[in-house]
Amino acid sequence: QSDDLVSSLKTDLFKSSGTFRVLVGVTGSVAALKLPSLVSELLQLPGVDVRVVTTEHAKHFYNPSDVSVKIYTDKDEWELWTQRSDPVLHIELRRWADLLIIAPLDANTLGKIANGICDNLLTCVARAWDTSRPLLFCPAMNTAMWLHPITAQQVSGLKEFGYVEIPCITKKLVCGDEGKGAMAEVSTIVSVVRQYLPKPVESSQKT
Numbered sequence: 001q002s003d004d005l006v007s008s009l010k011t012d013l014f015k016s017s018g019t020f021r022v023l024v025g026v027t028g029s030v031a032a033l034k035l036p037s038l039v040s041e042l043l044q045l046p047g048v049d050v051r052v053v054t055t056e057h058a059k060h061f062y063n064p065s066d067v068s069v070k071i072y073t074d075k076d077e078w079e080l081w082t083q084r085s086d087p088v089l090h091i092e093l094r095r096w097a098d099l100l101i102i103a104p105l106d107a108n109t110l111g112k113i114a115n116g117i118c119d120n121l122l123t124c125v126a127r128a129w130d131t132s133r134p135l136l137f138c139p140a141m142n143t144a145m146w147l148h149p150i151t152a153q154q155v156s157g158l159k160e161f162g163y164v165e166i167p168c169i170t171k172k173l174v175c176g177d178e179g180k181g182a183m184a185e186v187s188t189i190v191s192v193v194r195q196y197l198p199k200p201v202e203s204s205q206k207t
């Protein structure tokens with residue numbers, strides 16, 4: 001079972017040379033309930049292959065059977081590496097992904113990534129990220145958390161790494177607060193990802 005974890009990644013690396021590999025990170029905001037629709041809309045993009053990395057807290061907000069692609073968990077990392085010669089899952093994933101999008105990015109994971117903390121699979125992928133590849137993030141948290149001064153500091157820190165914010169929006173949040181903190185709409189997120197797809201090459205043959 002652990003073999004197919006990485007062998008599918010490796011075959012993907014080899015096989016899907018034409019595809020654009022999107023890795024979706026999902027964290028413990030209630031907006032993670034949008035994961036199934038985000039994944040299915042990303043899969044509509046031409047030539048896109050999608051995988052998911054989840055944190056433990058995110059698991060509370062979606063049903064994995066509603067997600068049609070592989071979801072990698074912290075447990076997968078532990079199961080995969082049991083001896084020196086085993087591959088390291090977070091390194092295989094950072095090699096595999098052409099683009100990483102963290103949607104939603106909760107306050108906890110924002111703080112971890114802004115400070116280089118890497119205590120789970122997703123933050124390890126982010127910590128090992130090749131900053132020449134796009135990393136998009138979609139903050140989502142309660143309005144009070146969003147308005148705390150540390151949030152702006154940490155969001156600008158991520159931008160200094162070259163990461164791209166897809167800003168949160170104003171909504172009546174599930175906890176009853178009205179204000180900023182809601183994750184950007186899935187359609188907005190997908191349209192931003194579309195901008196990073198490789199441009200179709202003009203056919204050089206004269207027709």
Ligand SMILES: CC(C)(CO)[C@@H](O)C(=O)NCCC(=O)N/C=C\S
Pocket residue numbers: 029030031033034140141142143171172173174175176177181182183
């Ligand atoms: C869940 C959804 C998408 C419904 O429209 C929206 O409320 C949202 O993005 N909330 C994320 C903000 C959050 O984590 N609030 C936590 C406490 S209020």
